[in-house]
Amino acid sequence: MPAPNRDGLKIVDVDVKDVRFPTSLGGHGSDAVHTDPDYSCAYVIITTESGKRGYGLTFTCGRGTEIIVFTIRSFKRFLLGKNASDIFADFAGFWRAITNESQMRWIGPEKGVTHLAVAAIVNSLWDLWARIENKPLWRLLSDMDPVELVSTIDFRYITDVITPEDAVELLRSKQAGKEERIEFLLENGYPCYTTQVGWLGYSDELVEELCDKYLKLGFTYFKVKVGRNFEDDYRRCSAVRRYIGDENVLMVDANQAWSVGQAIEWMKKLAPLKPMWIEEPTSPDDVLGHATISEALKPYGIGVATGEMCANRVLFKQFLQSGGMQYCQIDAARIGGVNEILAVYLMAEKLRVKVCPHAGGVGLCEMVQHLQFWDYASVSCTMEDRLIEYIDQQHEHFIDPCVVENAKYLAPQLPGYSTQFLQETLEKYTYPRGTEWEKMIKEGIFPQPDETEWANP
Amino acid sequence: MPAPNRDGLKIVDVDVKDVRFPTSLGGHGSDAVHTDPDYSCAYVIITTESGKRGYGLTFTCGRGTEIIVFTIRSFKRFLLGKNASDIFADFAGFWRAITNESQMRWIGPEKGVTHLAVAAIVNSLWDLWARIENKPLWRLLSDMDPVELVSTIDFRYITDVITPEDAVELLRSKQAGKEERIEFLLENGYPCYTTQVGWLGYSDELVEELCDKYLKLGFTYFKVKVGRNFEDDYRRCSAVRRYIGDENVLMVDANQAWSVGQAIEWMKKLAPLKPMWIEEPTSPDDVLGHATISEALKPYGIGVATGEMCANRVLFKQFLQSGGMQYCQIDAARIGGVNEILAVYLMAEKLRVKVCPHAGGVGLCEMVQHLQFWDYASVSCTMEDRLIEYIDQQHEHFIDPCVVENAKYLAPQLPGYSTQFLQETLEKYTYPRGTEWEKMIKEGIFPQPDETEWANP
Numbered sequence: 038m039p040a041p042n043r044d045g046l047k048i049v050d051v052d053v054k055d056v057r058f059p060t061s062l063g064g065h066g067s068d069a070v071h072t073d074p075d076y077s078c079a080y081v082i083i084t085t086e087s088g089k090r091g092y093g094l095t096f097t098c099g100r101g102t103e104i105i106v107f108t109i110r111s112f113k114r115f116l117l118g119k120n121a122s123d124i125f126a127d128f129a130g131f132w133r134a135i136t137n138e139s140q141m142r143w144i145g146p147e148k149g150v151t152h153l154a155v156a157a158i159v160n161s162l163w164d165l166w167a168r169i170e171n172k173p174l175w176r177l178l179s180d181m182d183p184v185e186l187v188s189t190i191d192f193r194y195i196t197d198v199i200t201p202e203d204a205v206e207l208l209r210s211k212q213a214g215k216e217e218r219i220e221f222l223l224e225n226g227y228p229c230y231t232t233q234v235g236w237l238g239y240s241d242e243l244v245e246e247l248c249d250k251y252l253k254l255g256f257t258y259f260k261v262k263v264g265r266n267f268e269d270d271y272r273r274c275s276a277v278r279r280y281i282g283d284e285n286v287l288m289v290d291a292n293q294a295w296s297v298g299q300a301i302e303w304m305k306k307l308a309p310l311k312p313m314w315i316e317e318p319t320s321p322d323d324v325l326g327h328a329t330i331s332e333a334l335k336p337y338g339i340g341v342a343t344g345e346m347c348a349n350r351v352l353f354k355q356f357l358q359s360g361g362m363q364y365c366q367i368d369a370a371r372i373g374g375v376n377e378i379l380a381v382y383l384m385a386e387k388l389r390v391k392v393c394p395h396a397g398g399v400g401l402c403e404m405v406q407h408l409q410f411w412d413y414a415s416v417s418c419t420m421e422d423r424l425i426e427y428i429d430q431q432h433e434h435f436i437d438p439c440v441v442e443n444a445k446y447l448a449p450q451l452p453g454y455s456t457q458f459l460q461e462t463l464e465k466y467t468y469p470r471g472t473e474w475e476k477m478i479k480e481g482i483f484p485q486p487d488e489t490e491w492a493n494p
Numbered sequence: 495m496p497a498p499n500r501d502g503l504k505i506v507d508v509d510v511k512d513v514r515f516p517t518s519l520g521g522h523g524s525d526a527v528h529t530d531p532d533y534s535c536a537y538v539i540i541t542t543e544s545g546k547r548g549y550g551l552t553f554t555c556g557r558g559t560e561i562i563v564f565t566i567r568s569f570k571r572f573l574l575g576k577n578a579s580d581i582f583a584d585f586a587g588f589w590r591a592i593t594n595e596s597q598m599r600w601i602g603p604e605k606g607v608t609h610l611a612v613a614a615i616v617n618s619l620w621d622l623w624a625r626i627e628n629k630p631l632w633r634l635l636s637d638m639d640p641v642e643l644v645s646t647i648d649f650r651y652i653t654d655v656i657t658p659e660d661a662v663e664l665l666r667s668k669q670a671g672k673e674e675r676i677e678f679l680l681e682n683g684y685p686c687y688t689t690q691v692g693w694l695g696y697s698d699e700l701v702e703e704l705c706d707k708y709l710k711l712g713f714t715y716f717k718v719k720v721g722r723n724f725e726d727d728y729r730r731c732s733a734v735r736r737y738i739g740d741e742n743v744l745m746v747d748a749n750q751a752w753s754v755g756q757a758i759e760w761m762k763k764l765a766p767l768k769p770m771w772i773e774e775p776t777s778p779d780d781v782l783g784h785a786t787i788s789e790a791l792k793p794y795g796i797g798v799a800t801g802e803m804c805a806n807r808v809l810f811k812q813f814l815q816s817g818g819m820q821y822c823q824i825d826a827a828r829i830g831g832v833n834e835i836l837a838v839y840l841m842a843e844k845l846r847v848k849v850c851p852h853a854g855g856v857g858l859c860e861m862v863q864h865l866q867f868w869d870y871a872s873v874s875c876t877m878e879d880r881l882i883e884y885i886d887q888q889h890e891h892f893i894d895p896c897v898v899e900n901a902k903y904l905a906p907q908l909p910g911y912s913t914q915f916l917q918e919t920l921e922k923y924t925y926p927r928g929t930e931w932e933k934m935i936k937e938g939i940f941p942q943p944d945e946t947e948w949a950n951p
Contacts, residue, residue: 072596099597100568104607107564110946111557139529141558148779148805149606150561194777197754197786297654320651322605322808324781325815329654348605348805351779358782489567 038181040126041169045087048116052082053109053157055102055491056094056458057468058399058431059477068237069264069294075099076431077468078370078399079106079154080458081161085121091165092457095157095370096398102468103492108154110492111141116158125166128189132159132376136191148348152373159374160404164454173449174375175410179219183208190380194351198358204383211418218414226445227409228258228420229427230288232397235261235273244273248280255443258286258424260316264294267303274310283311288342290316297326301333308334314342314364321346327361342366345395349373353381357388366395366426369404375454378408386416397428402439403455406446434462495638497583498626502544505573509539510566510614512559512948513551513915514925515856515888516934525694526721526751532556533888534925535827535856536563536611537915538618542578548622549914552614552827553855559925560949565611567949568598573615582623585646589616589833593648605805609830616831617861621911630906631832632867636676640665647837651808655815661840668875675871683902684866685715685877686884687745689854692718692730701730705737712900715743715881717773721751724760731767740768745799747773754783758790765791771799771821778803784818799823802852806830810838814845823852823883826861832911835865843873854885859896860912863903891919 057077078094079102097105115135124131135155136147145151167174178186187204199207234247251259261277263270270289278287289312295303300318307315315334319326321343331341340363347353349372356362365385367378385392392412394405402425409425417423425446432438436459437451449455465473469486477483514534535551536559554562572592581588592612593604602608624631635643644661656664691704708716718734720727727746735744746769752760757775764772772791776783778800788798797820804810806829813819822842824835842849849869851862859882866882874880882903889895893916894908906912922930926943934940 070594070596071600074597074600096600097597098600100595101598101601101608104561104565104568104601107949108561108607111561113946137527138557139527140531140554140556143528143531143553143555143803144558144561144610145606146778146803149602149608150565151558151606153601194753194780194783197783296651320808321603322806323651323812325812326651326654326808346600346603349779351777351783355780355782489570492564 038170038177038185040122041166043120043122045085045089046121046169047086048083048119048121049086050082050084051113051116052084053106054080054082054463055106055468056080056399056463056466057099057102057474058466059473059483060430061099062482068262068290068292070292071098076399077102079109079157081109081157083116083121083161083165085165089165089169091161091163091168093157093159093161093164093374093454094400094456095153095160096401097153100490103490104150105153105157106492108150109157112154112158121162121165124162128376129191132189132373133191133193136373147351147373152349153371155373156370159376160370160454160456163375164456167454168452171452173407173451174454175407175414175449178379178407178411179215179414183212186379189376191376192380195354195380195384198354198384199380199387203387207383207386208415211415214418215414218418222410222413223448226442226447227406227413227425228445229425229441230258230260230286231256232260232290232426232428234259235277237262237265241273241276244276245280248277252281252285257444258288260288260290260426262292263289263307264291264303267306271307271310274307274312278310287312288314288316291318293317293320293346295319297323297329300330304334304339305337308337308339312339314340316342316366317345322348322352324352324355324359324361327356328359331360331363340364342393344368346371350377350380350384354384357384357390362390365390365392367392367405367408368395369401369408375408382408382412382416391423392417393424394426396426397430399431400435400456402427402432403435403437406439406449407454410448434458434466495627495634495642497579498623500577500579502542502546503578503626504543505540505576505578506543507539507541508570508573509541510563511537511539511920512563512925513537513856513920513923514556514559514931515923516930516940517887518556519939525719525747525749527749528555533856534559536566536614538566538614540573540578540618540622542622546622546626548618548620548625550614550616550618550621550911551857551913552610552617553858554610557947560947561607562610562614563949565607566614569611569615578619578622581619585833586648589646589830590648590650593830604808604830609806610828612830613827616833617827617911617913620832621913624911625909628909630864630908631911632864632871632906633676635864635868636672636871640669643836646833648833649837652811652837652841655811655841656837656844660844664840664843665872668872671875672871675875679867679870680905683899683904684863684870684882685902686882686898687715687717687743688713689717689747689883689885691716691734694719694722698730698733701733702737705734709738709742714901715745717745717747717883719749720746720760720764721748724763728764731764731769735767744769745771745773748775750774750777750803752776754780754786757787761787761791761796762794765794765796769796771797773799773823774802779805779809781809781812781816781818784813785816788817788820797821799850801825803828807834807837807841811841814841814847819847822847822849824849824862824865825852826858826865832865839865839869839873848879849874850881851883853883854887856888857892857913859884859889860892860894863896863906864911867905891915891923
């Protein structure tokens, strides 16, 4: 896919909104570390002269969204007045420029707030590109010539694992059968697992009810949150195992609750329940710790999964190199957008690690489906032991929500990256002046924020 | 040092300023990656009811400072109305709370913008504490009972290397001779090296002139920037080696310019000039890459130094565990302030790695001298192969600037952490409304910032 014609693609406006949903009220999404998330996002709308727009976001958990919004405003100067076609024609160059601006890189580099801000911007650019080509993003990626696709990636600091030449060769070797795989995806979708049965905040009755519900919906993989209290974990995991039977699969997720030693001890004691993976056993920065845990749990048949809070491709590279992850859980909005994620998929394939994307939150399911569809069409070309996470929350706010039927994501059809909000959602949930927030604040359900708690436009 | 009496220590105001110096005009501080830094900082002033104040900062490179300032404002709620004595009495608890707030940790955690903001806040609290005790910070730390000192540290994710009990035992084993070492520091100061001779932006004539100047000032360790062009590097490093002779020590610093393979090749070719260390050869996140480089350069007698952009104690832990750093360059303002730095010093001592702090920028020399003095008094208890970096810029703006004589930092004497600015400096260099900035903007030397480029108070 060469860059589109430049006509009308000058970027004339970049808008950014702080959108928050009051999910803490229901205890949805609670885990050992994130006890009261209000699922939120910083939402970017790029407008070109022609009126074509791109919509992108990065997921957040409530407080702090204002910092991402403020940072995205600082990055506007990388976009305003540029022609989007020129950005696409040297996308790796644009990516390097925005992630490594000579003064601003000090406050990153390539991690935390600045990288989340970059992700929202870069994701909106890919959405724009896919809309211009009139394709869902996964088709745009799958249709790209290997050389063109690889040209969007900044290989700095990862050439010890994969070079641009290696990447082109890898993609070329997978071209055969691509059209058949695309047909297969269109007909069959892509398998997913549910995280809905075992949030820490849920009662035992609710866990049973939800297992029953998701079994009936066709799910065969079930993930349960653990890490706050062992007895409680064992009881809930036993219950899930009992409800789903031995023929289905259990995974557990500690959300970084443990030290390395604790993780090993805790999981050895959960091993009789035969979890397929332990997710985020410890600090997301601890490559060597994950490698130690992986090694210790190998005899028990338990793999280690991590990635949703992995800061960038350099840390992913090391998790993949070290044997610290058996399941690579890329997140669509933490590392610097699609370009960097493509690099992680290519490294994972080269080092034979399975990618099972992290999803949930706001818009993550909508995004990762595109990436995993591309992976099946063009990279790993298999679904073996690969799954997308699925959580059915916040989909109703999108114009093109993901659709899961019989435990499979159906192929996205509309042009773009599926992250455009309904106008009504923006009117209701923009923080703190959306109508729902004004109401909840007025009713005292949430406090009135002061001027340090939101980025006044 | 138990927490001070609570009287008058309620925090009634937290002010934060964006202070920038136009260092890019002189090419000072230019390296292979940061080509035009305007040395800057986010500067915090905490005021208590009694009028006692604490002053703290985090260093930045110009653009982006406004993001740290904005983030510090978001963190004000952790301070306002609290009694500082209560914070000191459970300093590890405060540190955990501010770095792991249940919603905000998603936009970190413990890295990048949020961690730099925490550093400025935490550093201002230590400055306040030292002022209350009427001691320079290094004396406050050195006088603390091991149990009290260890109680300020959050050991989460590092207990596989050091536990609180290990840390107390380590510190207790070093108590003997402490008063003599403090006397020695007061009389002799602490050795340092200069980075002033070889910034990339400098001409050969300037390099020669500066070598001559620093030799006459008594320096015996000289660091040169490398990484942009090999021929240029070889010429400048050869010149420095020629001027300083074989009896003095050369170090080189690539500021993350290379891939792992490039770093090894480049340094093998510089090996005949006998550099003692290569600093920041590649990505600051690449633990395994640094370990590979260290291993490859060991036969050449070249060590690897890194740390100024190491994100947190978890990454430091791995650099120390893996053999990826032979010189641990803690930075006083990147990881989450004094508390987390203490943890790094203790891990380094446990794993027998030398700490040689990073300095320069704005206020870093002022801060790290306190830390390294404490290390000599209480932790490693040796100066062997240990040095503090010294760059003589921006000291004139501080009330208690560091003083270097005969290539040694003299012991700081005034109470606090030496980071209080002169009032005049704030009036001149607060961005963009300080008198010097107004003048430079008016004269067209710098552009007028728009509202996205500074955090309007």
